[in-house]
Amino acid sequence: MSTPRPMDYRVRHVTVYDYATPVTISHHAGRLRPRHFDTQKVHDSALHIAPVPSHRRERRDFFGNTLTTFTLAEPYRALTVTATSHVSVQPPRLPEAIHTPPWEQVADRLAGGLGADVVDAGQYAFDSPLVAASADLRDFAAPSFPPGRPILSGVRDLCHRVHTAFAYDPAATTIATPLALVMRERRGVCQDFAHVMIGALRSLGLAARYVSGYVLTRMPGDGDRLEGGDASHAWLSVFVPVDGAPNGGWIDVDPTNDKLVTHEHVVVAWGRDFDDVSPIKGVMLGGGNAAPSVSVDVTPLNPDGSVMRDPPPGGGGPMTDR
DSSP, rough: OOOOOOOEEEEEEEEEEEEEEEEEEEEEOOSSSOOOOOEEEEEEEEEEEOOOOOOEEEEETTTEEEEEEEOOOEEEEEEEEEEEEEEEEEEOOOOGGGEEEEHHHHHHHHHHTOOOHHHHHHHHGGGGGTTTOHHHHHHHHHHGGGGTTTTHHHHHHHHHHHHHHEOOOOTOOOTTOOHHHHHTTTOHHHHHHHHHHHHHTTTTTTEHHHHHHHHOOOOOOOSSSTTTTTTTTTEEEEEOOOTTTHHHHHEEEEEEEEOOOOOSSEEEESSSSSSOOOSSEEEEOOOOOOEEEEEEEEEEEEEOOOOOOSSSOOOOOOOOOO
């Protein structure tokens, strides 16, 4: 079987804050540069900030994401952060679900903590600030994980159940909405669906991490439109320790679109939950309240770098970055 060629994308992510009153000083932290790993290569990435910060620094955070910190020490009324990147995404070779180990075996390995891969994955099996295991989450997960079921079969079933049981409703939640309320109301956005599925998996002793990035709305020639293409998107990775699994045993799942992730997603950062990977956050003096206006364009490229013909629709509209 031939290996599918990587998909190349040009990504442009613009965040604009307009304040009612001047901001006198502010400190910010952003995770806006895509990650470089086995199935994703970053060819170039740039981050433009206006006004120009008085101090700026880049480093790797605890989870290996690129963290940019910057300070604006002169008064300003508007802040614009523009991230542009060229990345290649190699569609992963996913194992057949039926050939993955029983989910209890994976949970036992994580609990035992034996092996370097398990030690690293184990940190994603515990509660985090925004995602805590609960009886409700375990009860929700249970029908997808009967005794002895292969873990990836259970993951795919749980993904489908989150997709069908929860309504996509951008007005239903904010970044501060508790997970318990999302479970009760059964409404939310990609961030909420990722948190629900992560919490359900952790309630069974499995390891799942939160992933932020972008999704292409539709590839030329593809059928169904994917949700989440106009702003930052969110999904999750599940630890599936099986020979041949991509990226050290991590398989990405998108409950918003009810699919295993292949070629349409660009990864920016991962962590325990949204709080670990927030695109931009900070503290300031002055300014009042101002919700950001966010636009994202993901453009597919040909191997020679030219724009692919008949690119998919999507991108460009102002949306709150969730």
